[in-house]
Amino acid sequence: MPQASAVPVTILLASYRGAAFIGAQLQSIAGQTHRNWRLIVSDDGSDDGTRDIVAAFAAAHPAGQVRLIDGPGRGATQNFLHLLSAAPEEMIAFCDQDDIWFPDKLSRAVEALSAHDGPAHYAARTIITDADLRPVAESRHFPRPLGFRNALVQAIMAGNTSVFNARAAAILRRCIRPAQANDIPSHDWWAYQVTAGAGAALIHDPRPALFYRQHARSEMGRNDTVRAMSQRIGMLLAGNYGGWLATNHAALDAVRPELLAENRALLDRFGAALRQSAPAAALSMARIGLYRQTRAGTSAFYAAALMGRLRQCGPRRLIR
Structure with missing residues (x-):
């Protein structure tokens, strides 16, 4: 098993009209202490400069480290499923366009996942902020056990913090087509259900891993008030x-x-x-x-x- 610092991670970022915030998110990815990452951005038809920002970021990195692909144009959940189908067979991390990752976000996830030989799914708490990144509160701590009986009725493994080891990612890829065809409501809820149902190790880090920016176009709002x-x-x-x-x-x-x-x-x-x-x-x-x-x-x-x-x-x- 390679050292945790050497484990490759593919980051999957779904974008749509994110020009106001995506540049800051990309810079937080560039600043990760875990250096062995690559990024795939699937853009759903932005017309506000998002694609230009991503292209400039790609040009500033080694060839092949950052890819920009076209999304399916069917909303965020379908865009993430599309990204998953395009990911290589290695550890993957979901990423939202308007958050700010803490520098050790990936390294903590990789270290936690590397302790498991079987499939494993990591998520963490966040610090909720306003549109200008002023902290408002920490996201909720979940006191009850993680598992399939919970996953069937509740989404708690936040997609913007979720990281999957290679074995869990392979299970998700095998399950993509019915999720796309049935038009599931939430990719992170679905991922929690699949990994829990498959018996993966479920890790919820009580330490926040990122700034979760709340603004008028946020895909999902805070759930702690x-x-x-x-x-x-x-x-x-x-x-x-x-x-x-x-x-x-x-x-x-x-x-x-x-x-x-x-x-x-x-x-x-x-x-x-x-x-x-x-x-x-x-x-x-x-x-x-x-x-x-x-x-x-x-x-x-x-x-x-x-x-x-x-x-x-x-x-x-x-x-x-």
Whole structure:
């Protein structure tokens, strides 16, 4: 096994109209203490100078270290899946265009992942800032265990901090096509579900790894305030959340050989529960042991099940 400092990492950055912030993010990548990195930027049709900024950054580095490719033009999640399909067979790191990485962001992830021979998925906390990088708060610490029973109903392994060792990245690549075809709602939620389902080691670093910039065009907002948590609980009670669960289930069911046998059984029970009416659905899900990271979130999840908000009428067509 190579020394952690020698492990190659491919950074996958999805861009779209990011000219205001992407230059600072690129410079934070250049300043990483882990030097063995390459970068692929998939741009979704920016018309604001983003591509020129990336091209200039590429020209300032050795040939081949930075690549700019065309995205699919279908939004951030599909752009990340596209990037994943273009990545070489090595450790990979997801990257957002408007954050600022701390200098040791990659080195800490590589060191943590290098301790595992099997598949492993690393994520970390962040420092939430305003648009001008003034710190506001640290992102939430998740007290409950990481695992498939949590991943089925909650996304907590933040994509902008996620790094996957080569074995975990290979599993994700084998699962891309159904995720693309089913139009999954979130690439980082999907990645957490796949790695957890496959039995990968799951590492959540309590130390922040980057500045998570919040601005008017942020793809996802912060989730640590009372207002934000209330909004997320409201989503649990809305119809869209049940649709997301069904979409994720379809994408996972299409790649079930990648999951541990015990998790395939959980997935089947979960799929059956999604088609049950209330309160049978809530009872079935409680027997599975599904949970979110807070009591309020878990209670809201089961309230949604009791109200029939998670039910999918009829079997969903699987796209394989």
